[in-house]
Amino acid sequence: MDGFAQPMQSDRSPDVSAGLPAELTRFIGREAELAEVSAALGQERLVTLMGAGGVGKTRLALSTARRVAEHCPDGVYFVELSELRDPELLANxxxxxxxxxxxxxxxxxxxxxxxxxxxxxxxxLIVLDTCEHLVDACAVFVQSVLRYCPQVRVLTTSRQPLDAPGESVLQVMPLPVIDPDEETLSGAEPSDAMLLFAERAAAVVRGFGLTDANREPVARLCHRLDGIPLAIELAAVRLRALSLEQLLARLDDRFRLLSGGSRSVLPRHQTLRTAIDWSHGLCSEQEQLLWIRLSVFAGEFELTAAEEVCAGPRLPADEILECLIGLVDKAIVLRLDDEGDGSDARYRMLDTIREYGRERLAESGAELEYRTRHRDHCLALAEEFDARWLTGDQVAWMRAAWHERASLRSALEFCRTEPGAAGTGLRLVSALWGMWLCTGRHDEGLYWLERLLAQCPGPHPDRATALRVAGHLSLMSGAHARGLELTQQARDAADEGGGRLDAAYVIFNQGLAHTLTGELDWALDQLKDARERFATLGERGGEAWMLGTMCGSYLCAGEYDKALATFDETQPILEPLGERWVQGWVGWIRGAALWGLGRHDEAAAVLRSAVAMCMEIDHAQGIAFSIDTFGWIAAAEGRFERAVPLLAAADRLWERFHDPRLGIPAMHQAHDEAVAAARTALGTRRYEKLYAAGAALPLQAAVDRAVSAPHAAATKERAGRTRGGWAMLTVREREIAALIAEGLSNRRIAERLTISKRTVDSHVEHVRGKLGYASRAQIATLATSHQSSSGTS
Incomplete structure (x- = not known):
């Protein structure tokens, strides 16, 4: 590192970067990469920047050369090799x-x-640009120079390593992008890809800039182009003739659209297709075959999947590994970072590279064959996922399915559009019900189900399963009426030829619907029936799920003690399964029941465990409910500065669903009462400031805030002795407290309010827990004091 540690003294002109071409446009982003490459050049004498065509290797190399030029007193020199074909002329x-x-x-x-x-x-410093077609010659040249010239350093750009001694290879990735379908744009800083597009667009459209109106389409365009700088710059040029919306709509034909770049740009970069043609020409025949067959994978894949799907004429399965290594070496395929869990290596192609391969696959006449093989691979994966869903393998298989989600979507689209494939599509989308539920993607699951069901209108062996899955997704998104309608259709289909498992799930859906609408007796009848059916079928996961839903029924009805008792009955069945999704639900239900009883210390401890399980499997609704309930606890204790950001974070998480909090009236009431108490105590201005801060929290930050603050018993006791104590009570609790002040017993209160005595008992205990009171007399005193101060009788 000594050559780069301090600027060196020299008699040369101070303009040591004169050997570099001038920059005609501003270099955007890549600060971390610049620092990494500069540091690598300080440690090693040969550094290779490797990446796909158009990814920005040359610009990164030039920017790095300018940054380190002060450490190279005898100059930095740029050698462009793309037009050189004869390796004998490299030295020239x-x-x-x-x-x-x-x-x-x-x-x-x-x-x-x-x-x-x-x-x-x-x-x-010598910068050798575009070495991939002269790899051997470059390796020999560099090795000779470095051996005899101890102060020379070499920075190369290539689509594959030189494999020279001492070479440090750094992978150049596309610019970071934001996926509008997976991430929120509100309040987020624009990605480097968006900034690059905006700057290049401003050069062709006067006054162009990022605004609230165009951030979403710009983000979507940059994501569709994989963050590849060349593709983004070519797209920006097209704004001379097209609007941003037209440009985005035409990206499916990106190779024709993104052509005709600047005349001053090297020929291989004047069109996106030419840049990728250049890479294609570097591949062997078998590597080219693997490239086009791998194009059926959208997103990530493993070696075993590539061997299963892509083996065929002229490419036996046992030769795929070597070809895959060759494509990785040429930056056609990217090897993803290991997750540290011992799982197999994963790979992906940029969408632009993949679409190039897909076009060539279509030209070969083999597209249908390999897309069908890919669909069958996805179906096998989905059915294995379904079989492992409510087992101890759940987390691992959830992660596997999530990694494959882009390919699964591609397979579903193939089933939707290929004649005769809709029935297979029904099996595929239904088998993935756990993924749609867990990750909160109910709408996506319903999107595929509704379209594939429409293509299978008559009797079909997979129709009953698809309908009851659609019904369940609708119910769990808060669309209760639609869920019941689909469940009725599922019952009719099951009667016509569905299996016993479908019949059990149909009854479960009916019980769930009554649970969500607060009809306890009806819900319990259905859920008990469903539990017996699952037990008879040996479906322990389904049985545990039914018991967990029964816990939820009691919670929604305010029967907190019964919810806890049913939780105890659930554990011997649920815990041996080792799964996390139902346990996350049941853990939240138990925590909410303890909150309902005013046992806040216990509730917080249970919720911490529940949210940890939910985070482990990305259980979207379980996380949202847990954060919500932490907010209710804080509000009940008068800690409104803590409560408001949590309530806001929960609201943000619920935005993706048809109706927040599954549309459960009791849960909406709990949330609304906490909000009302906080707004009253803090005032509108302070409340809104805290709410905005909470709504902007990233998911992990929101969870950390929810679980970090310890319960403060002293705070609760002080809250009960202040006038704020009355504001902490719900409307129903205030009503009961007022009747206690009148001297009514719990039984008389139940008769007056037309509710069960057990429910009144729970509310009274809840009031005592919130306020830290030991007797009914204290409740009566608080109610009387409030009535006197407010002038009511």
Missing amino acids: AVAAAVQLPEQSERSTRSLLETLIAYFGRKRL
């Missing part, structure tokens, strides 16, 4: 770039020897 290209004096040439020496003598002990 370098000699021209460094302006080798003619008098230094000797007929008794080769040009390489002359260069080595010229470099001698000079401190300089």
Whole structure:
């Protein structure tokens, strides 16, 4: 690192970067990469920037060269090799770039020897750009120079490594992008890809800039283009003739659209297709075959999947590994970072590279064959996922399915559009019900189900399953009426030929619907029936799920003690399964029941455990409910500065669903009462400031805030002795407290309010827990004091 630690003194002109081409446009982003490459050049004498065509290797190399130029007092030199075809002329290209004096040439020496003598002990940097078609020649040249010229450093750009001794290879990735379908744009900083597009667009459309109106389409365009700088710059040029919306709509034909770049740009970068053609030409015939067959995978894949789907004529399965290594070496396929869990290596192609392969696959006439094989692979994966869903393998299979989600969507689209494939699509989308439920993607699951069901209108062996899955997704998104309608259709289909498992799930859906609408007796009848059916079928996961839903029924009805008792009955069945999704639900239900009883310390401890399980499997609704309930606890204790950000964070999480909190009236009431108490205590301005801060919290930050603050018993006791104590009570609790002040017993209160005595008992205990009171007399005193201060009777 000594050559880069301090600027060196020299008699040369201070403009040591004169050997670099001028920058005509501003370099955007990549600060972390610039620092990494600069540091690598300080440690190693040969650094290769490797990446796909158009990813920005050259610009990164040039920017790095300018940054480190002060450490190279004898100059930095750029050697562009893309137009050089004869490897024997490599030394000539370098000699021209460094302006080798003619008098230094000797007929008794080769040009390489002359260069080595010229470099001698000079401190300089040579940038060899676009080495992939001259890899062997570049490796020999660099090795010779570095061996005899101890102060020279070399930075190369290539689509594959030189494999020279001492080479440090750094992978250049596309610019970071934001996926509007997975991430929120509100309040987020624009990605580097968006900034690049905006700057290049401003050069062709006067006054163009990022605004609230165009952030979403710009983000979507950059995401569709994989963050590849070349593709983004070519797209920006098209704004001369097209609107942003037209440009986005035409991206499916991106190779025709993104052509005709600047005339000053090298030919291989004037169109996106030419840039990728260049990479294609570097591949062997078998590597080209694997490339086009891998194009059926959207997103990530493993080696075993590639061997299963892509083996065929001229490419046996046992040769796929070597070809895959070749594509990784040429930056056609990216090897993803290991997750540290011992799982197999995963790979992906950028969408632009994949679509190029898909076009060539179509031209070969083999597209239908390999897309069908890919669909069958996805179906097998989905059915294995379904079989493992309510087991101890749940988390691992959830992660596997999530990694494959892009390919699963591609397979579903194939089933939707390929004649005769809709029935297979029904099996595929239904088998993935756990993924749609867990990750909160109910709408996506319903999107595929509704379209595939429409293509299978008559009797079909998979129709009953698909309908009851659609019914369940609708119910769990809060669309109760639609869920019941689909469940009725599922019952009719099951009667016509569905299996016993479908019949059990149909009854479960009916019980769930009554649970969500607060009809306890009806719900319990259905859920008990469903539980017995699952037990008879040996479906322990389904049985545990039914018991968990029964806990939820009692919670929604305010029967907190019964919810806890049913929880105890659930555990011997649920815990041995080792799964996390139902346990996350049941853990939240138990925590909410303890909150309902005013046992806040216990509730907080249970919720911490529940939210940890939910985070482990990305259980979207369980996380949202848990954060919500932490907010209710804080509000009940008068800690409104803590409560409001949590309530806001929960609201933000619920935005993706048809109706927040599953449309459960009791849960809406709990949330609304906490909000009302906080707004009253804090005032509108302070409340809104805290709410905005909470709504902006990233998911992990919201969870950390929810679980971090310990319960403060002293705070609760003080809250009960202040006038704020009355504001902490719900409307129903205030009503009961007022009747206690009138001297009514719990039984008389139940008769007056037309509710069960057990419910009144629970509310009274809840009031005592919130306020830290030991007797009914204290409740009566608080109610009387409030009535006197407010002038009511």
